[in-house]
Amino acid sequence: MITTNFKIEIDEKRGAEILQEIMRDQMGGWLDLPKKYDMGEFAKIKEAAERIQDESEYLVCIGIGGSYLGHRAIIEALQPRSGTKIVYAGNSLSERELKRALEEVGDADFSINVISKSGTTLEPAIAFEAFKKKLFEKYGEDAKNRIYATTDARTGTLHDEAAINGYTMFVVPDDIGGRYSVLTAVGLLPMAVAGVDIDKLLEGAAEAVESVIKPAMEYATMRHSLGMKGYDTEVFASFEPATMYFNEWLKQLFGESEGKNKQGILPTAVIYSTDLHSLGQFMQDGRRNLFETIIDYPTDEMNAKVVKAVKIAHAQGGIPVLAIDVSSYDEKGFGELVYFFELACAISAKMFGVNPFDQPGVEAYKHELKRLIGEI
Numbered sequence: 623m624i625t626t627n628f629k630i631e632i633d634e635k636r637g638a639e640i641l642q643e644i645m646r647d648q649m650g651g652w653l654d655l656p657k658k659y660d661m662g663e664f665a666k667i668k669e670a671a672e673r674i675q676d677e678s679e680y681l682v683c684i685g686i687g688g689s690y691l692g693h694r695a696i697i698e699a700l701q702p703r704s705g706t707k708i709v710y711a712g713n714s715l716s717e718r719e720l721k722r723a724l725e726e727v728g729d730a731d732f733s734i735n736v737i738s739k740s741g742t743t744l745e746p747a748i749a750f751e752a753f754k755k756k757l758f759e760k761y762g763e764d765a766k767n768r769i770y771a772t773t774d775a776r777t778g779t780l781h782d783e784a785a786i787n788g789y790t791m792f793v794v795p796d797d798i799g800g801r802y803s804v805l806t807a808v809g810l811l812p813m814a815v816a817g818v819d820i821d822k823l824l825e826g827a828a829e830a831v832e833s834v835i836k837p838a839m840e841y842a843t844m845r846h847s848l849g850m851k852g853y854d855t856e857v858f859a860s861f862e863p864a865t866m867y868f869n870e871w872l873k874q875l876f877g878e879s880e881g882k883n884k885q886g887i888l889p890t891a892v893i894y895s896t897d898l899h900s901l902g903q904f905m906q907d908g909r910r911n912l913f914e915t916i917i918d919y920p921t922d923e924m925n926a927k928v929v930k931a932v933k934i935a936h937a938q939g940g941i942p943v944l945a946i947d948v949s950s951y952d953e954k955g956f957g958e959l960v961y962f963f964e965l966a967c968a969i970s971a972k973m974f975g976v977n978p979f980d981q982p983g984v985e986a987y988k989h990e991l992k993r994l995i996g997e998i
């Protein structure tokens with residue numbers, strides 16, 4: 623359910639047309655995925671997760687952007703129990719950070735899940751080389767049985783290497799792009815290893831396939847309409863510190879889906895009450911070009927009072943505030959929430975007249991970086 627302190631007319635006809643467009647889009651494979659998940663692959667994911675849990679103290683998850691943020695968001699939010707700890711690598715080019723990750727694993731038993739749809743992204747490629755070296759030094763040829771590659775079904779450097787060496791492979795479906803891939807093997811394998819109940823997660827998402835259409839359309843219409851009125855920044859506000867990476871996933875989802883052709887709303891995020899003591903002043907009284915989207919997770923009594931206080935104070939400060947009620951703080955709730963935001967984001971991007979599923983700007987950076995590295 624969405625509540626607001628402002629009124630906006632919803633053009634249901636336009637919303638329905640956009641939904642049809644997304645359904646016809648060749649990158650719309652995530653739309654009905656939770657309802658028609660390949661149960662053979664699902665069983666393979668669970669089997670691999672159990673094997674990793676049996677064999678390894680650490681699973682090194684290597685990936686960036688859509689190949690990383692979604693599963694980290696849910697793992698950090700739910701903090702499930704598992705004997706296998708997840709270590710993230712390949713999400714920056716910081717040598718210091720890579721060294722830290724290598725040292726964290728130390729002499730412990732570990733496996734690697736390298737995730738890259740293109741199989742050519744530089745950050746994960748470099749981290750993979752470093753961890754592969756460590757793995758082969760520790761296990762010799764047996765290292766190959768500890769590498770799990772999630773990548774394109776047919777092409778790419780990572781695909782070819784995995785096929786030649788017999789790594790266990792999982793596929794990023796052709797019709798699903800990085801940031802819409804949380805509920806594929808990209809996210810499901812690391813989540814299962816970390817102890818997230820992936821059955822419940824998919825159950826939540828499957829229920830959302832029908833139930834969130836209307837609220838997603840409403841939310842997309844609201845943000846588009848606010849954007850057209852000059853509210854060009856959206857502040858996602860959560861009152862649960864453990865959801866910081868969910869905020870990061872949201873920033874990526876909306877930023878990469880919508881920010882093109884000089885269009886879109888700049889997504890940013892805060893954790894309250896912490897950030898009420900840093901950005902709170904600006905929120906209350908700074909430049910009025912922003913609106914606030916509260917992600918209202920079920921919470922304790924005191925924290926609920928903070929939510930209420932923020933809604934009242936920020937409305938008084940002239941901020942359009944909308945709140946999205948999250949049904950439950952568990953796997954089902956997050957499955958539903960992921961699907962809700964994916965759908966709302968795709969609809970919203972279409973309303974801005976841009977393609978929600980490409981990221982030409984990111985490709986431009988990747989291209990420049992490769993050119994500069996070539997010069998060294």
Ligand code: PA5
Binds near residue numbers: 739743799981
């Ligand atoms: O959402 C996206 O498509 C991007 O964020 C990609 O996931 C990111 O650039 C990593 O790409 P790849 O999975 O090809 O390594």
